[in-house]
Structures are given as structure tokens and as C-alpha cells.
Amino acid sequence: MMQLYVETKQQNPDCILMYRVGDFFEMFFEDAVTASRELELTLTGKACGMEERAPMCGVPFHAVDAYITRLVGKGYKVAVCDQVEDPKLAKGLVKREIVRIVTPGTNMDMQSLEESRNNYLFSVFYGPGSSGIAVSDISTGDFYVTEVDTSRKLLDEIMKYAPSEIICNDAFEMSGLDLADLRERLGIAIYPLDSHYFEENTAKRTLLEHFRVSSLIGLGIDDFKSGTVAAGALLCYLYDTQKNDLSNLTTLTPYLANRYMLLDSATRRNLELTETLREKQKRGSLLWVLDKTKTAMGARLLHQFIEQPLVDADAIRARLDALDTLNRNGVDRDELREYLSPVYDMERLLTRISYKTANPRDLIAFRNSLRMFAPIRSTLAGIDSENAELLRIREQIGSFDGLLDTLDRSIEEEPPVTIREGSIIKPGFDPDIDRLRTAKTQGKTWLMELEAADRERTGIRNLKIKYNKVFGYYFDVTNSFKDKVPEDYIRKQTLTGSERYTTPRLKELEDTILNAEDKLNALEYDAFCSVRDGIAAHMEEIQRSAKAIALLDVYCSLALTAERCHYVKPSINEKGVIQIKNGRHPVVERMLSGDFVANDTLLDNRKRAISIITGPNMAGKSTYMRQTALISLMAQIGSFVPADSADICVVDRIFTRVGASDDLGSGQSTFMVEMNEVSNILRNATPNSLIILDEIGRGTSTYDGLSIAWAVIEHISNKKFLGAKTLFATHYHELTELEGKMDNVNNYCVAVKENGDDIVFLRKIIKGGADRSYGIQVAKLAGLPDLVVDRAKEILASLVDSDITEKVQRIAPAPSAAREKVPHYDEVDLNQMTLFDTKRDEDVLAELRDVDIPNLTPMDALNTLYRLQNELKNRWG
Numbered sequence: 001m002m003q004l005y006v007e008t009k010q011q012n013p014d015c016i017l018m019y020r021v022g023d024f025f026e027m028f029f030e031d032a033v034t035a036s037r038e039l040e041l042t043l044t045g046k047a048c049g050m051e052e053r054a055p056m057c058g059v060p061f062h063a064v065d066a067y068i069t070r071l072v073g074k075g076y077k078v079a080v081c082d083q084v085e086d087p088k089l090a091k092g093l094v095k096r097e098i099v100r101i102v103t104p105g106t107n108m109d110m111q112s113l114e115e116s117r118n119n120y121l122f123s124v125f126y127g128p129g130s131s132g133i134a135v136s137d138i139s140t141g142d143f144y145v146t147e148v149d150t151s152r153k154l155l156d157e158i159m160k161y162a163p164s165e166i167i168c169n170d171a172f173e174m175s176g177l178d179l180a181d182l183r184e185r186l187g188i189a190i191y192p193l194d195s196h197y198f199e200e201n202t203a204k205r206t207l208l209e210h211f212r213v214s215s216l217i218g219l220g221i222d223d224f225k226s227g228t229v230a231a232g233a234l235l236c237y238l239y240d241t242q243k244n245d246l247s248n249l250t251t252l253t254p255y256l257a258n259r260y261m262l263l264d265s266a267t268r269r270n271l272e273l274t275e276t277l278r279e280k281q282k283r284g285s286l287l288w289v290l291d292k293t294k295t296a297m298g299a300r301l302l303h304q305f306i307e308q309p310l311v312d313a314d315a316i317r318a319r320l321d322a323l324d325t326l327n328r329n330g331v332d333r334d335e336l337r338e339y340l341s342p343v344y345d346m347e348r349l350l351t352r353i354s355y356k357t358a359n360p361r362d363l364i365a366f367r368n369s370l371r372m373f374a375p376i377r378s379t380l381a382g383i384d385s386e387n388a389e390l391l392r393i394r395e396q397i398g399s400f401d402g403l404l405d406t407l408d409r410s411i412e413e414e415p416p417v418t419i420r421e422g423s424i425i426k427p428g429f430d431p432d433i434d435r436l437r438t439a440k441t442q443g444k445t446w447l448m449e450l451e452a453a454d455r456e457r458t459g460i461r462n463l464k465i466k467y468n469k470v471f472g473y474y475f476d477v478t479n480s481f482k483d484k485v486p487e488d489y490i491r492k493q494t495l496t497g498s499e500r501y502t503t504p505r506l507k508e509l510e511d512t513i514l515n516a517e518d519k520l521n522a523l524e525y526d527a528f529c530s531v532r533d534g535i536a537a538h539m540e541e542i543q544r545s546a547k548a549i550a551l552l553d554v555y556c557s558l559a560l561t562a563e564r565c566h567y568v569k570p571s572i573n574e575k576g577v578i579q580i581k582n583g584r585h586p587v588v589e590r591m592l593s594g595d596f597v598a599n600d601t602l603l604d605n606r607k608r609a610i611s612i613i614t615g616p617n618m619a620g621k622s623t624y625m626r627q628t629a630l631i632s633l634m635a636q637i638g639s640f641v642p643a644d645s646a647d648i649c650v651v652d653r654i655f656t657r658v659g660a661s662d663d664l665g666s667g668q669s670t671f672m673v674e675m676n677e678v679s680n681i682l683r684n685a686t687p688n689s690l691i692i693l694d695e696i697g698r699g700t701s702t703y704d705g706l707s708i709a710w711a712v713i714e715h716i717s718n719k720k721f722l723g724a725k726t727l728f729a730t731h732y733h734e735l736t737e738l739e740g741k742m743d744n745v746n747n748y749c750v751a752v753k754e755n756g757d758d759i760v761f762l763r764k765i766i767k768g769g770a771d772r773s774y775g776i777q778v779a780k781l782a783g784l785p786d787l788v789v790d791r792a793k794e795i796l797a798s799l800v801d802s803d804i805t806e807k808v809q810r811i812a813p814a815p816s817a818a819r820e821k822v823p824h825y826d827e828v829d830l831n832q833m834t835l836f837d838t839k840r841d842e843d844v845l846a847e848l849r850d851v852d853i854p855n856l857t858p859m860d861a862l863n864t865l866y867r868l869q870n871e872l873k874n875r876w877g
Helices: 002-011 029-039 061-073 151-161 170-174 179-184 200-211 225-242 265-271 286-290 296-307 313-328 330-340 346-354 360-370 373-382 388-396 401-410 431-458 479-484 504-514 516-536 539-565 586-591 621-637 670-684 702-717 733-738 775-781 786-800 841-849 858-876
Strands: 015-021 024-028 044-046 054-060 077-083 096-102 121-125 131-137 142-148 165-168 189-192 464-468 472-478 490-494 498-502 571-573 578-583 599-603 610-614 645-649 654-658 690-694 725-729 745-755 758-767
Touching: 002 015, 002 077, 002 096, 015 029, 015 061, 015 096, 024 029, 024 061, 029 054, 029 061, 054 061, 061 077, 096 225, 121 151, 121 225, 131 151, 131 225, 142 151, 142 225, 151 265, 165 170, 165 225, 170 189, 179 189, 200 225, 265 621, 265 654, 286 296, 286 539, 286 586, 286 621, 296 346, 296 539, 296 621, 313 330, 313 388, 313 539, 313 571, 313 621, 330 373, 330 539, 346 360, 346 516, 346 539, 360 401, 360 516, 373 388, 373 539, 388 539, 401 516, 431 464, 431 504, 431 516, 472 479, 472 504, 479 498, 498 504, 504 516, 516 539, 539 586, 578 621, 586 621, 599 621, 599 725, 599 758, 610 621, 610 702, 610 733, 621 645, 621 654, 621 690, 621 725, 654 670, 670 690, 670 702, 702 725, 702 733, 758 858, 775 786, 841 858
Parallel strands: 015 077, 121 165, 165 189, 571 645, 610 725, 610 745, 654 690, 690 725
Antiparallel strands: 015 024, 024 054, 044 054, 077 096, 121 131, 131 142, 464 472, 472 498, 490 498, 578 599, 578 645, 745 758
């Protein structure tokens, strides 16, 4: 046995080998030392023909999954070597084989998998021009493939799926991505594979054989050359580790990465889409607000919706129309939610069925789920049939009456968890099982009836049926009645005072009674496997139905949230306009005990592309900007939004740069982290993107920070460079000078009510710019000692005289002539660019003549006068 162990270990050197010995899985040598340390097991030893005892530890076979999960969670691969033949039938050593290799992305322990999240395995075939990506969750049967052309987009896909494991070719090490960060901060296991996994012909052959098609055209991936290699490598890897036919992977879904809104890691983190920034909890995230799903499948799909907003306007409208229909049929929607409640996680149950690891209780859960299909279909039929999306869902939910009937007739209502100890199959399903079950319980009655019948037939008054372990059951006939023994009696043994006989009927009863329990358990196991395989035969249809159920669950969840939270259906425009009336932050309004102050937003690609927002800390600038981003994102996932009305254009990306902290692990300061994020935005944003920038340039000196912030706004505002819709919050009040000097920049500020040295935040965004930050007042609210606050006021008063505002007011954007030739971003010579310019007197006078004084509000009049005066100061100093 130990020789076979060593041979098996040599075939799997990178795994901890768990080797079945009796009722335990044992580990030996270095594996035992490692496992005893990681699992806190007692380390013992085993004599195996060597001078020293081999280190050994083990775990009970019935609890092995929990121990495997703990090892996998610590970064180990685990190879499970189990017995593959019945020890009772084995001659010599019981045959053992590797039945599966467990890694983070292939862990099938349902107790360790999070219900509401997928457990993705991510395959990368990295190339300099194009990288193929394949992603699979084998616990649900999902399998996707795509391609990207840059390392940055590759990272975006990794962040989108948040896989637990990445398999890759060697070239991935040269992608420029921070693999150490992926491993350590995000906890992703990364395993480079041998080159044979990524051979193009092998990958194609594996895919064609698995999906039983004659060409890649049949899979829809003939245009994904590197994606095909990644998908083939992933499939080969799963064959090698799972040791089965992977029948639950029934479809391969190709997609283009630009089909969805791209969200980088900073945006996902800053907007707190699925978990909070600090505590990493669901509560306080957008997902927490929207998730009213009833099924685990629906919860996972809603998670995917939030991570992958759509950019197809028609697809978005289809989702919104489905929600609208459900809310107009609120009673039916609530009835659907009641029918969804008993539906178990059918996707993962199907995988257990295909892997032949499902137990009887899994099949009862599966049956109870199937029972809900008919009422769900019936209720959907009663809802507005004009809605194409709901009609499509109804058509995809299949009718499995035959399968449901089989499950109703076969499996006991409260079966045991084990599958080899009987009590699984209902009476009446299998005649042989009924006969053996009857034999098990009525064997003594049968023997008594046979004894009485033969006593009367033979006339032997003291005829008895007896039993011993050597001869089994027999008729005992004393010598005085030997002459009455009939011809069909067969002598088994002769004793001094009697003879022992058997008959064909007694032999039959003996076999039935003595072997009834073992045979019964074996027959019940076979019948259970037959039922389980019958479900697996409908794998593809049931998977399609399960996904339709999950989608319906998401729609019902979003519709109910919209009704309860008073959200409105947004209209989707293609004019590049984001117009929100009385918008609210979906999470903050749920967390607040009081009323949330709503605000309007208007952004477009022309005169209102950039909003510069000034005001004190704690006044609500960040909340306002985040709510605008979240409302846009919610609209594009197909959700109603928190506002009185909303007209939303489709954006291809949302970028956020909100807050920063030192990244000491990579030696980057707060300012360096900030500049990296800004650089990513300026290089990857498009005119169709939405940019949220909060406090650019605060991590360095005032002059440096202001210069950078000013230059960033100029770059974004210039349509030849970018021209994206932007919300820009800042404490550099000097930046308010840009309104009027750039035709697409507008000033807004947060209203504040002053009462002496005290301030009240009104949380209302109004037109115009703030001229102070109220930092000392905020510090006072935070509880700084009065001595510190008073001293700060003195210092502030002395610094006002040297304020840089007057110097900045002399500066204006570069004349248009300086930008006639627009080089590529990477080719811009900043030394040759004039960032600022001044206005002529004639321009100021012309603007003054055109002012429509009767229609100006007092605030607009003051702002206009202030701006014109500053422009004259800029001219004359």
C-alpha cells in the first residue's frame, strides 16, 4: 500500500495527497507534517518497512470536505485518492485512484461556497496583441469566453469576476500586472500551467469533443482565436482535476468585453457596489439596497448585474419594461415571489447530480423546486403578455411533469443523507425492493407458515425449522419420523438422534431472509442512481429553466425595491445627456434616520460637460457625486432609480477618484496613488464616459496641487483630448475662475447657513462657487480643543494677505491657436503648452453690454459682477 502511495504522490507532487485507508483519509511524510500544522491534527507515525516510522495524520472520511476546504483556503492543492472498488469484493489490495484534485476554483464543498456569489476559475492565454480569457463556475455550469487587447482591460475583467483562482500561460508573468497584489491583497491563487495546455490544436479538439460540435462556428467562437485557447486550456484543466465528464458544462457563452460598462477596481471600491469600502460588508452597499431576491441563483445573478451594467440601450429598456410590467401587476409579482421562495439552488444541485455526489435530500430539494415551475408559468401567463422579456422567461421555464412524477414516486419524503444504507425508495416504486423489504420484516412469519404447512403435508408432528451459522436454515426431523420424509427433502447433516434437511422453498427463503438487508440496500442504491441519472439526462433543459427562474427573481427583486423605495423608471436617451431631478443616494437615504436632501444633476457633452463643485468638508459633495454615478449605473443595470425623474444616457465607463491612502506595500505615497488613478482615467476615458473626481492635487503643495487640478480640468474639457462628462469636487476655490473661460465648465457649491462661527450644512447643491472652505468650523465640530481652533483663526487671518487667488486670477486658459495641432496624449509636450491666458478689455465690455439685468437673480448678479471684476484684475494686475 505504501508503495502505491509513493507512486501516486510522485504523479501529483504539487498536491497534498489524502489517501483513503479504511474509514480515514491519511496523509504521510511531508504532507502529514504540513497538514498536521495547518489543520491542528495530531502527528503520529506508521511503520512501513523503513528504518524510521513515516510521519502520518488523518481525518475521518465523512468529514473530509471540511478539512479539504481549510487546506484549499490556505493556498494548497489537495488530491483525493479514494477506494474505487468494494473492499468486500477486492482480492488483495483495494484498488485506489485519484478521484479529484481540489483547488480554490474547483472546490465543490457546498458548505464553504457563498450562496450569493459565484466561485470563478479564470483562464488567461496572454499574448502581446490579444489575450484570451475563459471563465467558469463549475458549481453552476457557467462558462464564458472573450478577448481583450490590453493589460489594463485584462485587469478590468479580473476585477469584474473576482475569481478565486487564475490559471495562465507563462507569458502572463510578463503582462505588467501586479501578480503579487492579486495574490496577497485579493487572495487569488495563480497557477501557471505547462505549455501543452495552451496548444491551439489541443484546445480546439477538447472544445469540439466536449460540446459535440464539428466546428468552432457551432460554438460561436470562431473569431476568438486566443479566447479559444484559453477556453480549451480551462476545460483540459477541469478534466485533469475533476476526473469526470463535466456534463454540467453544457454551453460556452462568448461575449465582447465592450458589451458591458467597464468598471475598474477603484470605481468598484469607491462606489461600494457589492461591499463597503472599510468593513467589506454587504450592508451599506448598493447590492444590499437592491437585493430582495428569494433564491441563491437570483442573488448571484443580481451580483452579476451590478458588476456588469449594460451599454446596449435596447437591452436596458427591455429590463426596465419588465420591471414596469411587474409593478403594474403588483399582486401577481408578490405571488411569484411566494412561488420563488421554495426554489433551492438548482444550478448547484444540478452540478452535484452530474458529479454523482447528490444525496437523497438533494433530490427532495430538487423535486420541491420543480413543483414551483407550473404555478410560476401560470402566474406569468396572467401578466401582461405584451412584455417580450417576461414572455421569453415563461417560454424558457420548461415542464418536467414526467421527471416530477418519478421523483414523487421514488424518493422518501424524509430520506437519510447517506445513499448506501437504505430507507431511500418509497414502497411501490420497485417490486424487487418491495419484496426484499417485506422479507426483511416478515421473514419469521414466512418460516412459521412454511413449517406449519410442511408439518401438515408430511405428517411429522415435531417437524421444526431451525438455524445455525454453519448450515443456515434447515428442517429438523427426529429418527422416529425418518420414514415420513418426502422425496423433495435434501439431507444436509446427520446427527445421532435426528436428520437435518432442506428444500428448494426453504433454500429460497433462506437466501431472501439472510441477504435481504444487503440486497435491499444495494437495490435502493441502484434505484436512487437511476433516478439521479434520469435528472442528469435533462441537464441542459433544466439549466435553461433555472437561469430563467434566476432572471425572474432578479426582476421581481428590483421591481419590489423600486416600489418600496419610491424609485422611478428612467428614460434612456442617446443624446449624451444625464438629467436627474431630485436625485437621492440609494444607500445613504436607507441608512439615514431623517430625510435625505435631494439634488438635481445636469450633464451633457456641450455646455454642461464639467461641474466644479466647491464647499466645505462634510457638506455632501462626495455623496452628491457618488449618487450621480450610482443612478447612472442603476439605470444601466435595468433598475429604477432614486429620483423624481431621470433621463440617462448610456456611458461606456464610470471612473471615480475619491480619497486615497498610502500603499506602503508597493512604496507609493498617497499622492502617488492619487496620480496613478488620475493617469488611468485620463488615458482610458472616452467622450462617452462619466468621471467623478474628488479633491485632485491635495496630496502635495498648494501651488503644485492647484496647477495639476487646473491642468486636469483643461484636458478633460477639451473635446480634442477628451470632453467627458465630469463632476469635479475641490477646495481650490481658484478653479471657479474656469467658468466663463471654458465654455463647458460650470460652478456649483453646497449651500451653507452661517450663524456667527457656527455653520449648518444644508446639503443642497446650488449654482455658483464657494469662496471659503469652513475648515476651521468643521474642525470645531469635530471637537478640536478651543485653543487650537482659536490659534488656527489667527493663522488664517495672517495668511489671507498672501492668498494665491489674486495670482491665479491673472491666468486664463491657453488660446485656441495654441491647440490647433492636437498630438496623441502620450506625445503632448507640456513645456510647449500654455495652460493659462487672459481676456481683453473689449471682451469684458462686450459681455457687460449683453448682460440681461432684469432677468438676473440677486445671486447671479453678484456672481456676474464678481467674475467681470476679476477678469479686469487679471488684465491689469
